[in-house]
Structure formats: C-alpha cells, structure tokens
Amino acid sequence: MKAPVYLFLAAVIGFMPAISASAQEDKEAELAKMLANPVANLISVPLQYNYDKDYGPDDKGSVHLLSIQPVIPISLNDKWSIISRTIVPLIDQRDIPVEGRHDSGLGDIAASLFLSPKEPTAGGWIWGVGPVFLLPTATDDMLGREKWGVGPTAVVLNQKGPWSVGLLANHIWSVAGKDDRADVNATFLQPFLSYTTKTKTTFGIISESTYDWENKAWSVPVIPIVGQLFKIGPQILQLAVAGKYWAESPDNGPQGWGVRVQLTFVFPK
Numbered sequence: 001m002k003a004p005v006y007l008f009l010a011a012v013i014g015f016m017p018a019i020s021a022s023a024q025e026d027k028e029a030e031l032a033k034m035l036a037n038p039v040a041n042l043i044s045v046p047l048q049y050n051y052d053k054d055y056g057p058d059d060k061g062s063v064h065l066l067s068i069q070p071v072i073p074i075s076l077n078d079k080w081s082i083i084s085r086t087i088v089p090l091i092d093q094r095d096i097p098v099e100g101r102h103d104s105g106l107g108d109i110a111a112s113l114f115l116s117p118k119e120p121t122a123g124g125w126i127w128g129v130g131p132v133f134l135l136p137t138a139t140d141d142m143l144g145r146e147k148w149g150v151g152p153t154a155v156v157l158n159q160k161g162p163w164s165v166g167l168l169a170n171h172i173w174s175v176a177g178k179d180d181r182a183d184v185n186a187t188f189l190q191p192f193l194s195y196t197t198k199t200k201t202t203f204g205i206i207s208e209s210t211y212d213w214e215n216k217a218w219s220v221p222v223i224p225i226v227g228q229l230f231k232i233g234p235q236i237l238q239l240a241v242a243g244k245y246w247a248e249s250p251d252n253g254p255q256g257w258g259v260r261v262q263l264t265f266v267f268p269k
Helices: 002-034
Strands: 043-055 061-068 071-075 080-094 102-106 109-117 125-135 147-160 163-177 185-196 201-207 209-212 217-232 235-248 257-267
Touching: 002 185, 002 201, 002 217, 002 235, 043 235, 109 147, 125 163, 217 257
Parallel strands: none
Antiparallel strands: 043 061, 043 071, 043 257, 061 080, 071 080, 080 102, 080 109, 109 125, 125 147, 147 163, 163 185, 185 201, 185 209, 201 217, 209 217, 217 235, 235 257
C-alpha cells in the first residue's frame, strides 16, 4: 500500500514547480495589464522615442523626441493615492521652421498629479483627477513655448478580463511667461484600448490628440502599438513598438507615418 502513496507524493512534488511557474506567469501577465492603467499602484519609468517627419511647407523637417516619463504613486492612506506623472522631453529637430536650421536640447516639462482611489468602483471603474503644470524648461526658444501653464487633468478607465479601455485628458492655459510668445490654450485627449494576453503581450491602439484653441487646429496621431513584458535578471521591463499615422495635423505639422519605440522599467511594490 505504501508504493502508491509514495508515487502520489512524488507526482505532487514534481507538479509543484509547474504550479509555481504558472502562478508567476499569471502575476506577470497582470503586471503587464497594470501598465495600461495610467494611475496604477506601480512605479514605472518609460523611455519613449518618437520620430516624425514631413514638417514645414516643403515637408523636409523632422523631429527626434526622447521622452522620459516617470510614474510614481504616493500612498496617502488605506483608500487614496496621489500618482505623479512627469514628461521630460529631449528634442532634436531639423529643418524647422526653415531648411538648414537645427535645434537640440530639453523641451518644456509637463507634470501631472492625480488623486485616485486605491480600489475600483463597484462597476469596475478606475479614475483620477488633479492638476497639470507646464514648465518653461526648454533650453532653446524653438523647443518650447516660454510660458508657464496650469489646468485640470483627469483619467477614467475600466479593466475587465484582458481588456483595458479608457481616456486621459487635460487642458492647459498659460498664466505667465514672455509676452512676445503665443498664449497656450490647448486640450489634450488620449483615448486608449488594449488587450493583454497570458504571454504578457499587449496589443493596443491609442491617440494623443491636441486641440489648439488659439490657432483652431487639431493634431491627431493614430497609434497602433504592441508591447512585450520580459525580465533581464531581476529587472522587469516592457518593450513596445508602434506606428504613428497623422490623421490630422496643423499647417507645417508632421505628415504621414512616424515611429515610436518605448522601453519601460517596471518596479512592482
């Protein structure tokens, strides 16, 4: 009678690593899904490279943009958090606004703070609200607006199963800065839809549309994107690649297709 018991115990012990590995994979797949939530309780540092072209009246201008976008949640109590999201742009642009001109350096920093509940609503909705600030940090007058700005920002999303759908929005008005520069009065809309598989792959489509109320002009890129979560040693990362199609842009703005590559460093709590 003992032999069947030993065989059963050996089978259970042999199966335990597979159970542990499956649980770890499920945890990492959930982590990949959390990256689709702009106000997740998760420290992340995306390094986002964008290339766009066909600027200017002769379509010869181009922009290389590297955005460093740290996201840091700060716990207030058992129910509420503040999520800090900052965008630090490093810009290299050529033949803008005229052929032969080349400007490179730091652009204007945008910083947002979201007050967000730690748990979703009964209907599964996740939300956050707060202020957004525009800081005139550009190292060259061609790389920034030279205006201080402020306004409201908000995000709302729902995550059911592998799906994430939501909208992040803000509006910025300039409140100070150089008088000879144009005022800032702009609405930003970022709708997003994504699907995360059990293999930690995320397929999505987003837009990062801006309406300039001063010039009455839309900028509307449509961005299909795919990302993969992976590990190098203990470090968790996500690599994402995307195309950017400019469905609408202002006069002398980018045209056609651009490219995005994003590497995100993830630090789970």
